[in-house]
Amino acid sequence: MNYFDNKIPADKIKYNEPLRNHTFIRLGGLADILIHPTTNEEVTTVVRTAREHNLPLTILGKGSNTIIRDGGIRGVTISLSNFNEIRVEGNEIVSQSGADIIDVSRRALDYSLTGLEFACGIPGSVGGALYMNAGAYGGQISDVIKSAQVLTREGELLTITGEEMQLGYRKSIFRSDQYIILDAAFQLEAGNKDQIAEKMKELTHARESKQPLEYPSCGSVFKRPVGHFAGKLIQDCELQGTRIGGAEVSMKHAGFIVNVDNATAQDYLDLIEHIQRTVREKFNVELETEVITLGE
Template identity: 80%
Template sequence: MRKFMFDLENQIPRNKIKYNEPLRNHTFIRLGGEADILVQPTTNEEIQTVIDIARRNNVPLTILGKGSNTIIKDKGIRGITLSLSHFNQIEVKGCEIKAQSGADIIAVSRAALDHTLTGLEFACGIPGSVGGALYMNAGAYGGQVSDVLQSAHVLTRGGELLNLSGEEMELGYRKSIFRSDRYIILDAVFRLEEGDQASISAKMNELTLARESKQPLEYPSCGSVFKRPEGHFAGKLIQDCQLQGTRIGGAEVSTKHAGFIVNVDNATAQDYLDLIEHIQQKVREKFDVELETEVITLGE
């Protein structure tokens, strides 16, 4: 372990390494235990170095983006947590936007607006990173990442650099090849079209207003908890089970939108997981429908 720590601190700037870091500071939901080691790289080379050090020393490696659709368990994450939140550059060339995986997908949509490019309006209110958006094939209001994604640079767990096309990413409803955990996303290229700035801005304002009026943004949350079951809407099923306002510990089914669980009073991850299980049980009993989680759970 001493050699491992020496290797890490010798090759990664010390100000980018944190020990026993509370992960509640790195998630939208504001909960979770500590990371043994949190590394926040800003270059491809630093990411490759961390992967190599972890592999050579047989240290577990967990990738974390913005932590928007993530529950980190109360005992935290062992080994290295590689946070890409500072790996966030955005570049626009013609009708293409190249964004590093830690960039906010909202910031990418705003860059599109600034350059009069249409196609990413749907993402103007989606919290989280570009990497997370690819991982989940994020979507809202009739649009999704697969509609505009052209390619992505990724690293394998063995450190090999690859360029994947949109087709190779196997994007579907809230799924992608990245859920296999074989790749680490470095950046993505979005192919957009020239548009009218006033129309793009008006659409984004409309979607932002819709989001603010319907979602419980006044509380920390992990976003939409459940995938949409075939033929149903998760929020409607939960609402019809009269579960809104149901609370376990500090976690509560939102009274504003039943598809959200909000952190109303210093909730623990276990509060969330217990409430998720309770919701699944009640919906199963009443409607014979299995709710599958959209949120990602990490740690122990």
């Protein structure tokens, strides 16, 4: 049954779509229905229609820090990857949630605005960055976020402040999945364009020299345990190079698992479990995943 006919343009709807085409890690089963809205009105229509017909609803951004299981996703999946407008208003940047956070940092550079340099190498969307309170090199989203426009699962539009987002280390109010992030407003400061550019150049070099960007991956897999570094623990367990199926613990950075040979989601999940068990047995430290797992 085509629930969205005459509600959403047909070219924005895909049926039985392989989700490996929509994640950085290049794996995942089929989405029953995948919709790429580009306006708030279209997102609202999808949410309300799904609710009306009791269809499961899943939100997917750029798929950068996400593992989608091999069984795929039932019901309706909204991909916000085309929801990517960015505008500058004085010292604020307002971005739709599907825009790359890297592109927002570059727009800040264009306008000589400082505060988002840390995000110049973070893969994924603005929505994902808020969801995770993404951070790198001493900066994090909570430092610069002012507000966000969100949609509730009932289809109600709200604006919430940075304080109301309850942002902490890799956590936010958005992890309860009660809100769909539509856009975000970042409060920045006027700065020196050359200095901003130099800082971004340094951070980009640091990322490229330390991270395994030559392979598909879901980024940093584990949160930083209190008093430890996940990558160091994994390295000290001599797990680098360990492979299950097509998934391998990166030789370049032990905190990353890379897709070296057509890995399945189950390969990834099995390798994650093996790493967690090994670190627990050797160091009595529990590694908590940072990556989000969706589907069945």
